[in-house]
Amino acid sequence: MAEFIRIYNENPNPKEIAKVVKVLQAGGLVIYPTDTVYGLGCDITKPKALEKIAQIKNIKLEKANWSFICNDLSHLSDYVKQIDSTTFKILKRALPGPYTFILPGSKNLPKVFKKKKTVGIRIPNNSIIRTLVQELGNPIVSTSIRDDDDVLEYTTDPELIFEKWQNLVDVVIDGGYGGNEASTVIDLTEEPEVIREGKGSLDIL
Secondary structure, three states: OOEEEEOOOOOOOHHHHHHHHHHHHOOOOEEEOOOOOOEEEEEOOOHHHHHHHHHHHOOOHHHOOOEEEOOOHHHHHHHEOOOOHHHHHHHHHHOOOOEEEEEEEOOOOOHHHOOOOEEEEEOOOOHHHHHHHHHHOOOEEEEEOOOOOOOOOOOOOHHHHHHHHOOOOOEEEEOOOOOOOOOEEEEOOOOOEEEEOOOOOHHHO
16 A cells, blocks of 8 residues: 655655655655646656556556656756757746656667657656655656546545555655646647647747
8 A cells, every 4th residue: 555645845854755765766656746737657767667657557658658757957968869959948948847848859768768759858846746856866757647537637635646546556745735737748849839738838938
């Protein structure tokens, strides 16, 4: 059964963060808050954990379009091909924030994502998840916890999330009520193209 851990966004407790990092390093699955909806993720370097998430989401791992949550733009060059200054300026304007940017993937993507030409990058404006990624030392792969047959689009109450997911994941972080509007997804591989309009304003383009 999952552990339910309360962490405050304003001042994440280092002990609690360390506990969750340990779980991620051991290949565990974690549900965490962002600046939009709650997400489900694991350490990007743990293939078995990635497989588990694919099974939960009922998709083939190689076909999964998950985003990578980074702490800041310094991780970009690890997973993204060199980008031009216009693209970089958009990222600087928008991040941290409620956006997912589709960018050209580099050759350094983890083995399971090698065939992918693009990668979704997310830097949420949320101290809990960004501190987690910072302490972990590499991105977390992220997907939504929404079910296609849910009446509500996203579950916002951490206790209800825990009730539903406690037997599927290792940790549920209670970071307070989440939002129920997903991130805005923008493809920057060529001319900026809005794939999904969500919480993030389009004024950044």
